[in-house]
Amino acid sequence: MIVYEYPFNERIRTLLRLEDLYEKFSYFLQQEHPLEHHVALATIFEMLEVTSRADLKSDLLQELERQRQTLLGFKANPNVQPERLNAVLSELDRISTSLVASQGKTGQHLRENEWLMSVRGRTIIPGGACEFDLPSYYAWQHLPARQRASDIAKWFEPLIPLFEAINIILRLLRESGRPANMTAPAGSYQQMLQGKVYQMVRLSIDESLGAIPEISANKYMLWIRFTMHDGDHKPKAFERDVPFELALCNF
Numbered sequence: 001m002i003v004y005e006y007p008f009n010e011r012i013r014t015l016l017r018l019e020d021l022y023e024k025f026s027y028f029l030q031q032e033h034p035l036e037h038h039v040a041l042a043t044i045f046e047m048l049e050v051t052s053r054a055d056l057k058s059d060l061l062q063e064l065e066r067q068r069q070t071l072l073g074f075k076a077n078p079n080v081q082p083e084r085l086n087a088v089l090s091e092l093d094r095i096s097t098s099l100v101a102s103q104g105k106t107g108q109h110l111r112e113n114e115w116l117m118s119v120r121g122r123t124i125i126p127g128g129a130c131e132f133d134l135p136s137y138y139a140w141q142h143l144p145a146r147q148r149a150s151d152i153a154k155w156f157e158p159l160i161p162l163f164e165a166i167n168i169i170l171r172l173l174r175e176s177g178r179p180a181n182m183t184a185p186a187g188s189y190q191q192m193l194q195g196k197v198y199q200m201v202r203l204s205i206d207e208s209l210g211a212i213p214e215i216s217a218n219k220y221m222l223w224i225r226f227t228m229h230d231g232d233h234k235p236k237a238f239e240r241d242v243p244f245e246l247a248l249c250n251f
Contacts, residue, residue, distance in 0.1 A: 001245075004203045006215040011059065012173070012199050014050060015166050021047050022163050029152055034141035037148045038129070044156055045120045048107040051162070057099060057106055060165040064096045067172055067251065088172075095168060098161035109158050116155065177202055177247030187211065187226040187238035195219050197250065204245040211238045222248075 007013040021043055028040035071089055074080045110116055119137050122128040131138035140148065179202075182189060201222060203213050211226040212235070226238040 001204045002207045004205070004213050004215070006201045006203070006217060008198050008200060008217060008219075014053070014056070015170055017050055018047060018163070018166055019170060021050065022166075025156070029149060029156075032145035032149075034145075034148070037145070037152060038141065040152050041119070041155075042123050044110070044152070044159075045123060047159065048110055048120075051106040057102070057162065060162065060169065061096060061099055063169055063251075064092055064099070064165060067169070068092045068096070070251070091168060095161065095164045099165050102158060102161045106162060107159065110155060113155075173199055173249050173251060174202065174247075176251060177249035179204070179245045179247040182244055182246045184224060184226055184242040184244065187240060187242055189222075189224040189226075189242075189244075191222045191246075193217070193220055193222055193248075198248045199251060200249040202247040202249060204247075205242070209242065211242045211244075213244070 005016065007016055025040055025043040025047070028036045028043065031037070031040075068089060071085060071092070074085060075082070115136065119129065119134060122133050122137075129137060140151075143151075177200075197219055198217075201215065201217060203215065203224065205211060205213065210228050212228060214225045214227060214235075216223050226242045227235040228238045230236050
């Protein structure tokens with residue numbers, strides 16, 4: 001099954017972008033070739049760009065506290081497993097404490113590193129990080145793989161509380177959705193939302209069908225149009241019925 005996610009607002013869109021960047025960063029950090037470590041470092045710069053657009057730290061702290069208060073309200077519910085609830089509450093408390101302890105603006109430690117900022121300034125230029133542009137960076141790329149990985153991990157370390165917060169918020173959001181089996185007749189599906197506010201829609205589809213969902217939504221309606229690739233990978237309408245699983249997620 002392929003899972004497609006569509007955010008209903010800019011805040012969730014930003015969190016999903018950062019989650020995607022973190023997955024890419026984690027993969028390339030574990031590799032050993034200098035070019036792979038270059039991608040890992042460039043991905044940190046992309047994270048810096050995304051986080052600079054909003055007061056993300058404050059928003060995350062508010063959301064963590066809101067989730068904590070919501071979960072505390074379930075303590076008296078006999079249908080809730082107390083061990084699991086307490087584990088999630090402890091995780092929320094730990095992450096909130098770590099996020100509060102991370103001082104300054106997100107990524108400020110990176111902005112204060114002149115060498116890293118010089119590398120960042122060249123990486124945004126196509127082909128700008130060649131050895132004749134950045135000889136010191138070229139020399140760093142020839143260090144042993146373990147040392148390069150250690151340097152990158154050290155530069156990323158102050159960002160860990162931020163990504164722990166993003167991880168648990170998106171996890172709780174995904175768990176809030178109740179999957180339901182749906183069918184899109186002739187490749188098109190509409191559902192009236194009647195003004196109810198959702199944060200994200202998750203759609204799961206059998207990859208063997210070759211159907212690709214194009215999703216648009218607001219608080220009134222959800223519309224999904226399925227397409228498929230032709231021989232040149234140009235989208236064309238998928239005109240058969242499409243079975244899929246749908247979950248509307250909201251805190």
